[in-house]
Amino acid sequence: xxxxxxxxKAFFNNPDHLQVVPNTGxxxxxxxxxxxxxxxxxxxxxxxxxxxxxxxxxxGESLKNSSLRLSxxxxxxxxxxxVALAILEQTSGVKSARLVGIGAKKKxxxxxxxxxFPLEAIAMPALIEIRETEAGVDYEGLRLxxxxxxxxxxxxxxxxxxxxxxxxxxxxxxxxxxxxxLIMLSSIAMVTMASNAALSANVKVLRVLRLVGAxxxxxxxxxxxxxTLRIFLGSLAGTVCAGIxxxxxxxxxxxxxxxxxxxxxIKDTIYIACVPFLFAIISIFATRNxxxxxxxxLV
Amino acid sequence: MLExxxxxxxYGGNSVFSEVSLSVAPGAFYFLTGPSGSxxxxxxxxxxxxxxxEIGSISVFGEETKNMTNYELAKxxxxxxxxxxxxxxLDHLSIEDNIILPLSLAGLDSIKERANVLELMxxxxxxxxxxxxxxxxxxxxxxxxxxxxxxIMSPDIILADEPTGNVDWEMSQRLLQLLVELNKxxxxxxxxxxxxxxxxxxxxxxxxxxIRISDLQLSQAGADL
Numbered sequence: 001x002x003x004x005x006x007x008x009k010a011f012f013n014n015p016d017h018l019q020v021v022p023n024t025g026x027x028x029x030x031x032x033x034x035x036x037x038x039x040x041x042x043x044x045x046x047x048x049x050x051x052x053x054x055x056x057x058x059x060g061e062s063l064k065n066s067s068l069r070l071s072x073x074x075x076x077x078x079x080x081x082x083v084a085l086a087i088l089e090q091t092s093g094v095k096s097a098r099l100v101g102i103g104a105k106k107k108x109x110x111x112x113x114x115x116x117f118p119l120e121a122i123a124m125p126a127l128i129e130i131r132e133t134e135a136g137v138d139y140e141g142l143r144l145x146x147x148x149x150x151x152x153x154x155x156x157x158x159x160x161x162x163x164x165x166x167x168x169x170x171x172x173x174x175x176x177x178x179x180x181x182l183i184m185l186s187s188i189a190m191v192t193m194a195s196n197a198a199l200s201a202n203v204k205v206l207r208v209l210r211l212v213g214a215x216x217x218x219x220x221x222x223x224x225x226x227x228t229l230r231i232f233l234g235s236l237a238g239t240v241c242a243g244i245x246x247x248x249x250x251x252x253x254x255x256x257x258x259x260x261x262x263x264x265x266i267k268d269t270i271y272i273a274c275v276p277f278l279f280a281i282i283s284i285f286a287t288r289n290x291x292x293x294x295x296x297x298l299v
Numbered sequence: 300m301l302e303x304x305x306x307x308x309x310y311g312g313n314s315v316f317s318e319v320s321l322s323v324a325p326g327a328f329y330f331l332t333g334p335s336g337s338x339x340x341x342x343x344x345x346x347x348x349x350x351x352x353e354i355g356s357i358s359v360f361g362e363e364t365k366n367m368t369n370y371e372l373a374k375x376x377x378x379x380x381x382x383x384x385x386x387x388x389l390d391h392l393s394i395e396d397n398i399i400l401p402l403s404l405a406g407l408d409s410i411k412e413r414a415n416v417l418e419l420m421x422x423x424x425x426x427x428x429x430x431x432x433x434x435x436x437x438x439x440x441x442x443x444x445x446x447x448x449x450x451i452m453s454p455d456i457i458l459a460d461e462p463t464g465n466v467d468w469e470m471s472q473r474l475l476q477l478l479v480e481l482n483k484x485x486x487x488x489x490x491x492x493x494x495x496x497x498x499x500x501x502x503x504x505x506x507x508x509x510i511r512i513s514d515l516q517l518s519q520a521g522a523d524l
Contacts, residue, residue: 018403022391208387210349212401212448213377216369295369298349 020214021205021226027198031227032234034194035279038187039238043272045183047246049176050268056169059162066137067100068128068146069154081126084150088130091145093137100127187279192286195227199290206291206298220291227287228280235279239272300325300487301346301456306355308341315341317515318355323489325455328482328505330498331491333512339491340384342512343460346489347381348372360455377405380449380486384461386441388433388448395420395429398448405452416451423447423477439470446477456487463497471497479504 068088072080081099088097100108105127106119113119130137139157146153199206202223209219246264264272301323308315315338323329331339344350345357348364356363359375367375388397399416402408420426423443428436436444442462449457459478463471475497482488482505492498501507511518 018392018396018400018408020389020392020400022389024391204387205389208389208400209404210373211376211381211383211387212404213373213375213379213452214404215373218404 019226020209021202021222023226023230025201027194027201028230031191031194031198031230032237034190035187035231035234035283036238036241038183038190039235039275039279040242042180042183042187043239043242043275044245045176045179046272046275047242047264047268049173049180050264050271052169052173052176054265054268056166056173059165059169066130066132066139066158067156068097068130069156070126070128070150071152071154072125074123077126080150080152081128084126084128084146084153087142087145087149088128091137091142093133093135095131095133097128097130100129184278188282188286191231191279191282192290194231195283195287195290198227199223199287199294203294203298206294210295210298216292216295219295220288223291224284224287228283231283232276232280235276239275243272300360301489302356302358303346304356304358306345306352306357308338308345308350308352308354314515316512316517319515319517320355321510321517323456323487325487326482326485327487328479328501328507329487329489330501330507330509331489331512332493332495332498332509333491335493337512339493339512340460343381343458343489343491346458347379348375377401377452378454378456380446380452380454380457382442382445382449382457382459382462384464386445386465388441388444390432390434392432393430394425394433394436394444397433398444398451401448401452416447419447419451424473439466439473442466442470442474443477446474450481450486454486456489457481459488459490461492462490463492463494468496472500475501475504 068084070077070080070084085097085099088094102119102124105124106117109117109119139155143155146155206219209222301321303319303321303323305318305320307317307319331342333339341350345352345364346359348357348359348367351365356365358364360378362371362375364372364375388394389400392400395413395416396403398420399408399413402412402416417426417429420429423446425436425440425444425447428440433441433444442465446459446462449459457478462478463474466474471494478488478490479501498507498509509519
């Protein structure tokens with residue numbers, strides 16, 4: 001509640017008619033540029049981290065299913081498929097098994113064969129998608145049964161290569177989050193240093209305001225208002241620039257197959273849009289502390 | 300009005316005052332003299348509540364500065380008119396805005412008050428420079444502007460630290476006349492200066508008392524002044 005009150009005071013409640021803190025000079029550009037640059041880095045790191053996280057989830061989800069391939073002459077294929085489906089129905093740990101249609105097969109092979117490849121014209125093996133229960137399937141047992149009853153069937157267990165991919169993408173995602181945290185901590189340090197530098201250049205303003213009987217709360221609010229506005233605008237510019245760069249990336253990565261999914265979701269965009277507000281909050285506390293510290297040292 | 304009671308103050312291990320006492324009566328005109336480095340500015344800062352005495356007490360308007368919060372100190376400063384030798388202003392504001400600043404902080408920045416400020420600027424001879432920035436003013440003009448800012452809130456006490464330190468003799472006389480006029484209006488004037496000729500001149504206008512700082516003590520100055 002107190003924080004919201006401070007936020008309100010910092011931006012909207014301007015009791016003075018005069019602008020007591022100068023909104024000019026090199027410190028203005030220093031704080032604005034610092035906020036912009038740090039926001040840009042934060043947004044890019046955050047975006048990559050979120051993309052990695054989404055990819056990790058997507059890959060994990062899509063590779064959760066195992067598949068069964070059946071190669072047989074065309075006239076036998078339908079019969080063998082029915083047998084395979086019956087076997088799978090009897091196998092414990094199989095939640096569902098369904099025959100993959102021609103449309104899904106086309107989509108699956110599109111990155112390698114292209115959009116217009118006439119898949120119907122060639123003899124394609126039947127493909128059965130197997131969904132597991134939480135308990136999982138005894139793949140060794142299933143493989144043995146299939147080799148006895150359907151020798152042409154090949155069972156692909158995605159779990160073998162899903163796990164390393166999941167581990168790697170999770171690690172990349174965690175590394176991204178760690179980078180974001182580091183950037184945010186650096187941003188706090190940078191914003192604090194920029195505020196202190198700006199305050200050092202304005203120590204005369206502090207002295208004059210004290211001399212004419214300004215309350216400390218008024219002095220703090222005046223500085224917080226102007227510094228926070230600068231940092232918010234700088235951060236907004238940095239975030240918008242980073243956003244534009246991120247928007248351009250998918251345009252260049254079209255037809256990359258699996259990497260087509262490299263894009264931000266709506267929730268990711270919301271996280272990114274929060275960056276300027278986060279910087280504003282950092283600025284409120286950093287400036288408030290810096291001004292209070294300067295006032296304490298003032299004679 | 301202003302009571303200094305057994306005040307001691309030191310910077311690090313170097314004592315500036317040792318148990319000094321002084322009682323400033325309302326409407327009086329005081330000069331605080333002494334050589335450079337004797338502690339005149341420190342004394343003014345103590346009276347303004349910018350410094351707090353280590354030992355002893357300073358009461359302004361009946362309240363001890365030692366017991367005041369920052370808020371109360373700020374309120375007290377609104378009843379004091381303080382002029383420093385450096386005459387610092389907010390350089391991005393015009394002289395008129397700088398002078399009206401104390402009123403603006405007190406929420407009294409109205410059209411009527413603006414008119415009063417212009418009258419005040421006429422009084423200090425800066426009417427034509429109301430829209431000028433402080434850095435464009437001469438030393439004497441800055442001193443007069445600082446005096447105008449100090450009296451805008453109609454303070455009961457005016458504390459001036461070397462107000463004629465950076466100006467020529469002619470301007471010193473003019474500033475002194477302004478301070479004498481304020482004293483005649485009933486304001487208590489407390490000026491620190493090393494310029495004894497200014498003190499002599501003041502004594503030809505008003506009954507001024509002179510306090511001398513030396514050897515960590517305050518003393519009544521001799522009749523040679």
